[in-house]
Every structure is written in C-alpha cells, then in structure tokens.
Amino acid sequence: MTKKIMIVGVGGQGTLLASRILGNTVIGQGYDVKVSEVHGMSQRGGSVVTYVKYGEKVYSPIIDKGEADIILAFEMLEAYRALPYLKKGGKIIINNQQIDPMPVITGAAQYPENIDKKISGNADAIIVDALSLARQAGNTKAVNVVLIGVMAKNSEIEYEKWIETIKTTVPEKFLEVNLKAFDLGYNS
Template sequence: MNKVKNILLVGVGGQGIILASKVLSSGLIDAGYDVKMSEVHGMAQRGGSVTTQVRYGEKVYSPIIGKGQADIIVAFEKVEALRWLEYLKPDGKIVINDYKIPSATVLSGKEKYPEKVLEKLEEKFDNITIINAADEAVKLGNIKAQNIVMLGGLIKALKIDNIDWNKAVKENVKEKFIDLNLKAIEKGMEFEEEKAV
C-alpha cells in the first residue's frame, strides 16, 4: 500500500518556512521517498501568510493537500495554526511555535491578536507539541534559526530521525550558517523527545 504522508507548514513571511521545507524535502528524497512540495506566499513583503505543503511516500502524484488531509501541521506562528486547522485530519498532530507576530491589521488597531491560542488548541487536540523555538534559537546565537528548530520537532514527531538530516542541512543552508543550523535541528528533536516522555 502506498501510504503518503501530508505535512502542512504554515507561518509568516520572513520565518524561513520555505528553507525548512527544502531541507525536509531534500532529506526525504535522499532517503528514497517520492516527494512533492508546493509553496504559497501571501503578501509579497515580510509579514504575509506563507504555507508550504510537503507530501512524501512511495509514489506521490500531486503536491496539494486538501482540507482534512494533513497528517501534521507545523505552525511557525501561533495564530497561523488556528487559521489552517481545517486542513488537519481528525487524528492529526500539531507542532506549534510559541511565537507571536502581530499582523498588519493587529498593529493598526483594526483587530486584536487572539487570546489564549495555545490553550484553545490544547483543549481541542491531544496530539500537540509546543516548542518555544525563538528562545531556543536565541540561545544558539540567532533567532532566525527558529525555523530549523521547528524542523527538528517535526522530524521527531514524524519519527523520521533515522535520515541523515545533517547532510540535508549542509546541502541547503549557506556555509556560514551550517553549524548554527545543525545545532538547531538537534535542539528541535530534543523537544519532541521531552514531550514523548
């Protein structure tokens, strides 16, 4: 049986979601999976909604994930998790970054940033891992590495940590950031281990 896994990565422009998806796809391809990836940008500038869809398995025919089909949603920003929930399978999993980026409408005062986002998600879903990826990335020396911390959490959640992720990082990240990102992916995998205990 050709079991295809559907991963939806969601967040805000400038968070490095596309890079994380490329590292993920690269590792999966190296491991012998058929992989399809699509990306959708919201507003062209930083701050717009960005999503990538990664599907992998023995044979994948389309990169598109329909509503109610995602095995896992990886949310790089809290409200983006709420925005894309209808894509999650009933028994799906959420890996969420405890990080807030107010939208333009929130910053202008037209809307309020939703309260207790994580609490609402935890009430609805048992299978949720919360990662404070920004804090961990800052400890590693660069907040921009939070995308790879999140990728590490996703890898552990999917139980695909037997793949050579260091190689995938090295092939997709600028040389001067390789060491930082190798530490970041390892840190993200630790979060999922802690959650599993």
C-alpha cells in the same frame, strides 16, 4: 499512503528553507515527493503556506482541509488559521511566538487569546518556544531549523538523515548555528 505535511508561518520566517530540508530528507528515503512553495507578494510578511507530500506516488502538490498528518506552525495565529487542515488524529507542532498582523496592529482586529490552549484542547499539539531555542543556538533566524528538529524527533526518519540534508542545504557560514538549533529542537 501519502504523508501530508503543512508548514505555515509569516513571510520572512524561513518556512521555505524548512520545506526544502524536509523535501530533500524524504527523497533520500526513496519516496516520490512534491513540495508546494509560496513566492512573490505573500513573502512580504503575509501568511505563507507550504505543503510537503511524500509517498509511493504523489499527484497534487496541495493539501485540502482535514488531510494534513502534521502541521508545523511557525507562529500561533497561523497555527490557528491552519488548524482546519489537520486530519483527525494528526499532530500540530506550534512555535508559541506571536507576530501581530497589520489588522491587529492598526486595531481593526484582535489577536485571539490563548490560541495554544484552544488548539491543545482540540488536537494533538506540541508547543515549543522555538524563538528562545533559536536565540540559545545563536541566531533568532534559526527558528525554522529548531522547528524542523522538533518535527524530526516526531518522524520515522533517522537523526543522521536530517543532519546530512542540513549540511547540504544550509550555507556553510550558518551551518554551525543551524546544527545547534536542530539539536535544541530535536532534544526539546
């Protein structure tokens, strides 16, 4: 059975690194893997969606509505937007950070209220304050690795395998902060 994971967020939040850590961890488990990334214009502060799929044989790199086993959301509005992609019984991990999109900033639209509660009421949701944990780890940019930590805790893959990938994926000078961030997420 193919496992389908969706990572959603705002361009610039580091979703790409998160999907690469995830992808490289699961190939270590002997699976076929596909990771679909977003490059180009959307990276400039737009909604970004990456898909990670693994299993015996993976064909399509994308995930359709109602299919995702796990959604890892870096921002609440993006979690809300991605919710229809969650399969029945799937899990959504949400960083409770709010980043206003331009239509909200200009007053053309309203940022929906209580997104976390609305999602929790309708799906198996884990709400994390990843920004505070990243700050605690020493760099607010480590939100992505905090969230990978939360996901790792909820996966069947051992702790050590994740650490191994982080060590080979993250540049040396950010390694300490990222390992700390991973642990804070893992133990949250």
